[in-house]
Structures are given as C-alpha cells and as structure tokens.
Amino acid sequence: MTNSEIRTKNITIPNGDLQIAAYLAQPAAAGKFPAVIVIQEIFGVNSHIREVTDRIAKEGYVAIAPAIYQRQAPGFETGYTPEDIKIGREYKEQTTASELISDIQAAIDYLKTLPFVKQSGFGCIGFCFGGHVAYLAATLPEIKATASFYGAAIATQTPGGGPPTIDRTAEIKGTIYGFYGTQDASIPSEQVDQIATELEKHSIPHLIFRYNADHGFFCDHRGSYNATAAAESWEEVKHLFQQELQPV
Numbered sequence: 001m002t003n004s005e006i007r008t009k010n011i012t013i014p015n016g017d018l019q020i021a022a023y024l025a026q027p028a029a030a031g032k033f034p035a036v037i038v039i040q041e042i043f044g045v046n047s048h049i050r051e052v053t054d055r056i057a058k059e060g061y062v063a064i065a066p067a068i069y070q071r072q073a074p075g076f077e078t079g080y081t082p083e084d085i086k087i088g089r090e091y092k093e094q095t096t097a098s099e100l101i102s103d104i105q106a107a108i109d110y111l112k113t114l115p116f117v118k119q120s121g122f123g124c125i126g127f128c129f130g131g132h133v134a135y136l137a138a139t140l141p142e143i144k145a146t147a148s149f150y151g152a153a154i155a156t157q158t159p160g161g162g163p164p165t166i167d168r169t170a171e172i173k174g175t176i177y178g179f180y181g182t183q184d185a186s187i188p189s190e191q192v193d194q195i196a197t198e199l200e201k202h203s204i205p206h207l208i209f210r211y212n213a214d215h216g217f218f219c220d221h222r223g224s225y226n227a228t229a230a231a232e233s234w235e236e237v238k239h240l241f242q243q244e245l246q247p248v
Helices: 047-058 082-092 097-111 129-137 165-171 189-201 227-245
Strands: 006-015 018-027 033-039 062-066 117-127 143-149 175-181 206-211
Touching: 006 047, 006 062, 006 097, 018 047, 018 097, 033 047, 033 097, 033 129, 033 227, 047 062, 047 117, 062 097, 097 117, 097 129, 117 129, 117 227, 129 143, 129 165, 143 227, 165 189, 175 189, 175 227, 189 206, 206 227
Parallel strands: 033 062, 033 117, 117 143, 143 175, 175 206
Antiparallel strands: 006 018, 018 062
C-alpha cells in the first residue's frame, strides 16, 4: 500500500575503516518493514536516486542508497551533461567488484541493526552502472529480489577486471528482473539474450523486460526519459518486491 508519509535522513554505513555516506528513507508509520538497497548510476546519489529511494519508501519499504563512489569521490553527485558523464565514467573505472559487493553487504548489515527493518531478506534495485552492480549484489545470500535497470557490460566485463559478471549468474540466490531498452546502444540485444540464456540455464527465477526506449529511460532528469517504459517498469518493480519481500 502506498503511504505518502515518509522520513528521510543522511547516514553513514561502517565498512571496516571506511564510512560510506548513504541516504535513508523509511515509512513514517510505526512497524517493521522490508528493506531495499538502491544503487546509483554513475552520477552519484543525486536528486534522481534520492527521489527513487523516496518512492520505494512510500511503497512501504525502508530504502537506502549507499554512495558506491565513497572510495573514489566522497560526496560526489552530479547531473547529466557530457562532462558529468565523463567524470562519472572515470570514477566507475576505479571501482572493483569485490569492493562494491563488500559495500552492499555493509549496507545490508547496517539495515539489520535498525529496529524497524524486517530481517526476512532484502531487495536491491540499480540503474545504469548500478544495474550492473545490482547483478553482482544479487549473488549475496540475503538478497531475495533484484531489479537491474540497463546495466551495461554484464556479459563482457566486471568492475576492476576479471571474468565477466555474467559468469557469476549461478551464484544468484533470489529472483532477478532485468529491464532494457531496445534502442540502448550500450547494451546490444545479443548481450541481453546472453543474460536471459544464462539465467535460464542456471534456473534462476527471472523476467527480462525490453522496451522501445533508450539507455536511462527510467530517469525523468535525462533526455532519454521514456514515460511509458518508466511507468510500466515501475509496476513490475513493485510486483517483484511485493511478491518476494512482502509475502502474505
């Protein structure tokens, strides 16, 4: 059930010696709620990511968006100009899969300390580079539901180098939904096919959605925003989280 009353705050997540900045949104009502980790695009935990985090909280979840560039650029957030894209990609190239997974696990561990969070499994949603990171995060044992939006290079690379992330598909523990635009030049349709084939091969519960849209179609701050694809994919995300995180 949607509830417009939420509370938000900036917090930090401990991960060893690293303190990860994060944005937390939660329903204002009393009670315990399932939790969802929101993984940023290359542009940091910016206004769009905070808005998505708020939307998820309004659906009845505790939502947290950790700064996955904390090691490279503390406090970084930016917009969508060509220069912003260049800088965001530079920071992306400095990340490694092991550190990213460690940071998402740290977010899970932090959520488990909160008295208003249910301990019955966690959700994850990521966009752009965050869509790739979400696919990695889906391998964590406590992630029960993952929504991966247009994560490029899953079939060909992994952050920091090594075998491509698709090779870890068998490690995915929960259900994963993938959202792609057929006009997205950064993710050829053959790569989406490869992902679907691997998920099927390893019997991972999944659905793949393809829209007549470009990269970044969910983000209404970008020129590539597609209102129809964004609305339809949001309904699928809500269904995924309701099904996997809020069983009757």
